[in-house]
Amino acid sequence: MYTGDLVRCRSIDGDTYGDVGVVLEYKKWEKIATVHLQRSNSKKRIAARDIELLKRAPHNVERLKQEAAEKTQATILEDLAKSQL
Numbered sequence: 262m263y264t265g266d267l268v269r270c271r272s273i274d275g276d277t278y279g280d281v282g283v284v285l286e287y288k289k290w291e292k293i294a295t296v297h298l299q300r301s302n303s304k305k306r307i308a309a310r311d312i313e314l315l316k317r318a319p320h321n322v323e324r325l326k327q328e329a330a331e332k333t334q335a336t337i338l339e340d341l342a343k344s345q346l
Contacts, residue, residue, distance in 0.1 A: 262294055263287065264318075266284045266314060266316065267315045267316040267317075268281070268282055268312045268314055270282060270296060280298045282296040283297050283299075293307065
């Protein structure tokens with residue numbers, strides 16, 4: 262998740278996804294996103310497990326494509342090996 266992505270947030274009861282919003286900030290180490298909710302027009306901090314990505318922002322799609330093109334197969338395998346340690 263990145264700033265600008267469109268997301269759907271799980272409701273309080275935890276069974277259904279309801280409110281739609283835009284990610285304002287995502288802290289990867291905390292796994293918490295600050296989301297501007299459309300229905301209530303409020304800003305809330307929500308755990309990443311309670312958020313579903315609906316659509317990437319166009320600038321994030323381009324950035325991810327560039328990052329993927331820069332990585333070679335060797336660096337991908339090195340990163341994978343490091344993450345498994």
